Amino acid sequence: xxxxxxxxxxxxxxxxxxxxxxxxxxxxxxxxxxxxxxxxxxxxxxxxxxxxxxxxxxxxxxxxxxxxxxxxxxxxxxxxxxxxxxxxxxxxxxxxxxxxxxxxxxxxxxxxxxxxxxxxxxxxxxxxxxxxxxxxxxxxxxxxxxxxxxxxxxxxxxxxxxxxxxxxxxxxxxxxxxxxxxxxxxxxxxxxxxxxxxxxxxxxxxxxxxxxxxxxxxxxxxxxxxxxxxxxxxxxxxxxxxxxxxxxxxxxxxxxxxxxxxxxxxxxxxxxxxxxxxxxxxxxxxxxxxxxxxxxxxxxxxxxxxxxxxxxxxxxxxxxxxxxxxxxxxxxxxxxxxxxxxxxxxxxxxxxxxxxxxxxxxxxxxxxxxxxxxxxxxxxxxxxxxxxxxxxxxxxxxxxxxxxxxxxxxxxxxxxxxxxxxxxxxxxxxxxxxxxxxxxxxxxxxxxxxxxxxxxxxxxx
Amino acid sequence: xxxxxxxxxxxxxxxxxxxxxxxxxxxxxxxxxxxxxxxxxxxxxxxxxxxxxxxxxxxxxxxxxxxxxxxxxxxxxxxxxxxxxxxxxxxxxxxxxxxxxxxxxxxxxxxxxxxxxxxxxxxxxxxxxxxxxxxxxxxxxxxxxxxxxxxxxxxxxxxxxxxxxxxxxxxxxxxxxxxxxxxxxxxxxxxxxxxxxxxxxxxxxxxxxxxxxxxxxxxxxxxxxxxxxxxxxxxxxxxxxxxxxxxxxxxxxxxxxxxxxxxxxxxxxxxxxxxxxxxxxxxxxxxxxxxxxxxxxxxxxxxxxxxxxxxxxxxxxxxxxxxxxxxxxxxxxxxxxxxxxxxxxxxxxxxxxxxxxxxxxxxxxxxxxxxxxxxxxxxxxxxxxxxxxxxxxxxxxxxxxxxxxxxxxxxxxxxxxxxxxxxxxxxxxxxxxxxxxxxxxxxxxxxxxxxxxxxxxxxxxxxxxxxxxxxxxxxxxxxx
Ligand code: SF4
Ligand code: SF4
Ligand code: SF4
Numbered sequence: 001x002x003x004x005x006x007x008x009x010x011x012x013x014x015x016x017x018x019x020x021x022x023x024x025x026x027x028x029x030x031x032x033x034x035x036x037x038x039x040x041x042x043x044x045x046x047x048x049x050x051x052x053x054x055x056x057x058x059x060x061x062x063x064x065x066x067x068x069x070x071x072x073x074x075x076x077x078x079x080x081x082x083x084x085x086x087x088x089x090x091x092x093x094x095x096x097x098x099x100x101x102x103x104x105x106x107x108x109x110x111x112x113x114x115x116x117x118x119x120x121x122x123x124x125x126x127x128x129x130x131x132x133x134x135x136x137x138x139x140x141x142x143x144x145x146x147x148x149x150x151x152x153x154x155x156x157x158x159x160x161x162x163x164x165x166x167x168x169x170x171x172x173x174x175x176x177x178x179x180x181x182x183x184x185x186x187x188x189x190x191x192x193x194x195x196x197x198x199x200x201x202x203x204x205x206x207x208x209x210x211x212x213x214x215x216x217x218x219x220x221x222x223x224x225x226x227x228x229x230x231x232x233x234x235x236x237x238x239x240x241x242x243x244x245x246x247x248x249x250x251x252x253x254x255x256x257x258x259x260x261x262x263x264x265x266x267x268x269x270x271x272x273x274x275x276x277x278x279x280x281x282x283x284x285x286x287x288x289x290x291x292x293x294x295x296x297x298x299x300x301x302x303x304x305x306x307x308x309x310x311x312x313x314x315x316x317x318x319x320x321x322x323x324x325x326x327x328x329x330x331x332x333x334x335x336x337x338x339x340x341x342x343x344x345x346x347x348x349x350x351x352x353x354x355x356x357x358x359x360x361x362x363x364x365x366x367x368x369x370x371x372x373x374x375x376x377x378x379x380x381x382x383x384x385x386x387x388x389x390x391x392x393x394x395x396x397x398x399x400x401x402x403x404x405x406x407x408x409x410x411x412x413x414x415x416x417x418x419x420x421x422x423x424x425x426x427x428x429x430x431x432x433x434x435x436x437x438x439x440x441x442x443x444x445x446x447x448x449x450x451x452x453x454x455x456x457x458x459x460x461x
Numbered sequence: 462x463x464x465x466x467x468x469x470x471x472x473x474x475x476x477x478x479x480x481x482x483x484x485x486x487x488x489x490x491x492x493x494x495x496x497x498x499x500x501x502x503x504x505x506x507x508x509x510x511x512x513x514x515x516x517x518x519x520x521x522x523x524x525x526x527x528x529x530x531x532x533x534x535x536x537x538x539x540x541x542x543x544x545x546x547x548x549x550x551x552x553x554x555x556x557x558x559x560x561x562x563x564x565x566x567x568x569x570x571x572x573x574x575x576x577x578x579x580x581x582x583x584x585x586x587x588x589x590x591x592x593x594x595x596x597x598x599x600x601x602x603x604x605x606x607x608x609x610x611x612x613x614x615x616x617x618x619x620x621x622x623x624x625x626x627x628x629x630x631x632x633x634x635x636x637x638x639x640x641x642x643x644x645x646x647x648x649x650x651x652x653x654x655x656x657x658x659x660x661x662x663x664x665x666x667x668x669x670x671x672x673x674x675x676x677x678x679x680x681x682x683x684x685x686x687x688x689x690x691x692x693x694x695x696x697x698x699x700x701x702x703x704x705x706x707x708x709x710x711x712x713x714x715x716x717x718x719x720x721x722x723x724x725x726x727x728x729x730x731x732x733x734x735x736x737x738x739x740x741x742x743x744x745x746x747x748x749x750x751x752x753x754x755x756x757x758x759x760x761x762x763x764x765x766x767x768x769x770x771x772x773x774x775x776x777x778x779x780x781x782x783x784x785x786x787x788x789x790x791x792x793x794x795x796x797x798x799x800x801x802x803x804x805x806x807x808x809x810x811x812x813x814x815x816x817x818x819x820x821x822x823x824x825x826x827x828x829x830x831x832x833x834x835x836x837x838x839x840x841x842x843x844x845x846x847x848x849x850x851x852x853x854x855x856x857x858x859x860x861x862x863x864x865x866x867x868x869x870x871x872x873x874x875x876x877x878x879x880x881x882x883x884x885x886x887x888x889x890x891x892x893x894x895x896x897x898x899x900x901x902x903x904x905x906x907x908x909x910x911x912x913x914x915x916x917x918x919x920x921x922x923x924x925x926x927x928x929x930x931x932x933x934x935x936x937x938x939x940x941x
Contacts, residue, residue: 016487020494020686020693026653042484044493059653062660065498067471067505067532068487102731107740108747111784111793120738128727129554148737155554155725159547160580167544167577171520171551174538175559179551197541249794281822282780282795284787287740293729301536303552303559305515311530313539317479360822367820446821 007056008072010049014039016069017046023070026063029053095306099126099295104287112285114252114278115140115182118208119148121256124287126294127178127206128154131168133161133187136220137276138210141182162187166194173203174312176300178260180206184276185214185226195269196235199329200314202299204263206256208272210279211410213441221441222276222360227414230271231388238326240333242340243271243387245358249283255385257288262340264297266332273387275410277360277443336389343391344383347373348398351380353453354431356419357408358384361444365408368449379453387415390422399428404456408436408444432460470508470517471501471532478531490528494693496650496683497526499659500593501533504562507664508535511671517560518552520545522574524566525599525685543574546581549588557724560670563590568598571607571630578636582678585641587670587722590678591663592632595685596704603688608632610707615688629707633680637713643675645714649682649705651697658710673722682708747914750904752789754816758848758900762815764824765896766841767889769833769854771808774889777915778831779810781893785903785911786814794819807836814902829900831892833875838862842870852895852937854888871899873936879929884922887929894933905934 017039024032024047031053035045049060064070104124112120119141122130130149132142142156149156159165165181172179183191188209198205211226213219230243242262244255252274259270296302301310316322346366348354357365362383372379382398384391407416416435423429436452438444478485491497508517514535521529523542530537536559540548549563563581570578570592581588597615598604605615605622607630612621622629637645644666648659659681666677682704684696691699734740741747755763765782767775779795786793791814798809811824830845832838832853839862845851847867855872864870873895879888890912897905909930916923 013487015484018488018493022494022693022697025694025697042488062502062656063499063653065491065495065502066488067469067498067502102729104731104735104740105742105744107735107742109787110738110740111780111787123734123738126729128725129551131551149725151737152728152733153725154727157550157554157584160576163544164547164577164580167541167547168551168554170540170544171538171548171553172555173551174548175518175552175555177555179555193541194544201539277796277822280796282783283819284792287735287738291729291731291734301518301538301552303516303518303536303556303561308515308536309534311477311537311539313530313537315527315539363819364821370820443823445823445825 007058009051009054009056010058010061010070011073012046012049012070013068014046015041016066017044018066018069019045019047020065021047022063022065023047023060026059028057028059029055032060094298094310096298097296097306100293101290102293103290106289107287110285110287111282112249113140113282114249114274114280115210116144117249117252117285118182118256118272119144120285121253122178122180122206122260123148123152124291125178125257125260126292127180127260128152129172129177129179130154130156130181131159131165131172131179132181132183133159133165135184135187137212137279138182138184138208140279141208162190163194166191166198169205170194170198170201170203173198173205174201174300175302176296178206178264178294180208182208182210184210184212185223186217188226188229192229192233192235196237196239197314198269199234199239199241200237201312202267203269203312204267205269206259206263206272207269208256208274210274210276212276213439219441220276222443223410223439223441224275224359224361225411225414225439226273227387227411227418230273231418238330240388241269241271242336242389243273245385245387246272246274246278247359247362247383249278249281249285252278253285266336267299268332275359275443276441340386341389341391341393342385343394344385345394345398346381346383348380348382350378350401351398352378352401353404353406353456354380354382354398354402355406355408355449355453356382356384356415358387358415361408361410364444364446365449367446368453371450372453377453377457387418390418392422392426392428396426396428399430402431404434404460405431406434406436406452406456408449410438410443412437412439468506468509470505470514470534472534475531478528489532491525492687494684494686494696495525496595496681496685497593499650499656500591500663500681500683501529503660503663504564504591505533506660507667510664511667513560513667513671516558517562520549520552520561520563522565522569523600524569526564526566526593527600529564543569543572544577545569545574546588546590547577550581550584550586553586553588554725557722557726560667561588562667563588565590565592566599567592567594567596567606567608571632579639582636582676583639583641585643585676587673587675589666589670591666592678592680593683594632594680594708595683596629597685597688599685599688608708610703631708633678633708633713636678641676642678642714643716643718644669644677646712647680647682647708647710649700649710650684651701655710673720674718675722680708682710747788748910749789750906752904752907754791755814755900755902758828758902761817762813762819763829763902764827765812765829765831766824766827767810767812767831768837768841769808773808773833774886775808775810775831775833778889778893779812781908781911781915782812782814782896782903785907788911789903789907791815792817792819794822796822829896829902831896832858833888833892834858835860850896850900852892852899854892869899871895871937871940873933875933878932878936882925882928882932884925884929887926890926890929891933894930895937898934898937905930
């Protein structure tokens, strides 16, 4: 004897039925019809099922696009208060898996090219996922990663473009892992969309942008002409990120490690922005005394039970929500501005003339200052390490004795604009601001800096 | 909880849908009759059936399904327009155990995101792509899609898609034509049989990923009654009768592939890292040779320029000097000429050796010049400082331009010596021997140790390199 399994009849929740009628043509018994009454809750006209004719075949259920419109057993019918009341929380607390440090033995200094030093820094910071598109003068970083990462069972993927690169990073960083790329100016332009998404969705990532001459294809000579983009133009919306300006191969390594720490501390991308010279320059690099094993933060969309229910997202449909989100982001940026300003000075304590320069131009300036001091000129160097936030707090006390500022840079005044903006916000005035600018892949040279300081002395004497 | 949720990956309550209040807590944001809801249900079912809800990461696109994350109780990432496959790949490589779905519409995948989908598909890493093709832009309000049919009306082809608007893009065929994917099928939702098939296809595309077999792609022909300006029923008929003419249903690719994907599972091991980056523990230091700073050249900072054609070995020689100087406790830098101009045949290296810190790394006025060819000597000879040294390859340079007073120039037949040694490549090492002899920049042993270290994997070459170095020194000494 065969038993006929009793089939339950479909339950239609009229509030959740959109009246589309897709179930109607699905029903072999023709027992569903378009309704006539507007549902007062939904404002739509739900269908009507004739349960006397219905045989419970369930075909209508599989034709209904609504998850809970038409179901085998109804949805929360017993508790309309829950359905239409305050939203319950799904009640999972995502778990963070902590990272850890592994000590490294003290080692002899390495001799590394800047791009390699940054790559080694990333590896020591626990980064095992690198995405990139080849672009001079940053390519050695990607090449080193392509050779090392398979040996460390990590992943290097050569993306189809910088657009794809930044989105691979968005996924990997959103999964909570340290991720980075090497790029150069035209590549950065292409990545800006994704960077804006990262900032909006609070995804950490590290970008090494080895700056070259522009605009357009420009050339591959050293430049600082992305300062404007990095400090003021990281894609659409109110976006900012920490921008670090190394000046030695050692700092290429140290600041890359630091960039990862800051990226995760603030859940924001961080940029290391050497001029092309620093990417290509080989020098002495001392390894730190430990390397890091990354954990997985609680917020990550890692794809495991501990992180299920997390969301990486930058869309906030209601204006009020999006404004609130922006306020939160701005509060974070204010914290960064208060806590993360970094700079070096050299013979600036009593200087009347202060040279402001970053990266390779700062090295040139330091050399010029040594010579000028021997001539008895009261000149010193102020070297922002964070281009954003501009280290205005360290500049402030110097302004008590500085009469002239000379901004030396490899761009048409982008660093100077940052300085002027920061001084204006800080109400710091008084000093005359002069400049020495080179463009198009040229760096200001030491003799030029000396000559410019002499000019300033002459005019002001 | 009831049985609908037990066999579903949907949230019990759509909290994220405008804070989950009222209807928005339980129904979708899709228009009545929209095909997205069905594709969602099939995906939800597949996730539940395969038992992968904890591991699933859904990447939502820009388009009507941008709010996928309202509904799926999994890990969710919302991606920029067209970039979902790139984002999905980032997720998959971050956690190879995660099951990653890229859910995209036709504008997202077939227009702005073409490069990303092609690359992801060709790479073949196991992810699942669900491509909902309804032949029109929904979210932005009925504009032409790459899949809009010939003659079909849209707000941006108001006279119907014509020749100037191009032909519809057959994405499934395109993807199936690549070597990367293992499974490509086009399905539809317009009747029970097709819905069953769609359900099966989505589940299969997920299962292939779970089993680590490869990249799977399901194109779902879907109804957008709103912008087709049809009733849901007519929209179903339109897909059935019209759309399938251009986009025939069926399996386009289904290849057997054994599970292969393991994914990156990084190691973090200090000794391995030290070895990889070539770090030597201080317990096992490289020898030093007590070289004092060469104050006879400059009290603080000596600069060198090595110039020649690509292949002359100027960069390698520069690196060896830099390494040797740093080992000796000085600071040193090397900066090459780089990029296209260095491909064109010229190759310059600027080196600094400083007592405490190299400041300006360029060498516009070097203390030492090594010129491997005549143009280099002509160009840089006059820049050498008073008291400086020039080494030039006299086997290829016949005419020596006049040099500044107080500059000593040594013609060393670098190329000829190297040829005699049977290793033409070592002419740069001949030059190094000559530099050490003529400038006393660094102790010979410091440079030779750096050289031996660089050749530690090619020991057979050490003898000829040492001979080259000695010959360079001898040539300078013979010249007095
Ligand atoms: S269960 Fe079958 S018979 Fe009953 S309404 Fe649905 S489709 Fe018709
Ligand atoms: S298919 Fe679902 S939403 Fe559409 S009319 Fe039927 S029950 Fe209502
Ligand atoms: S506009 Fe079209 S695709 Fe978008 S939700 Fe409405 S019916 Fe669906």
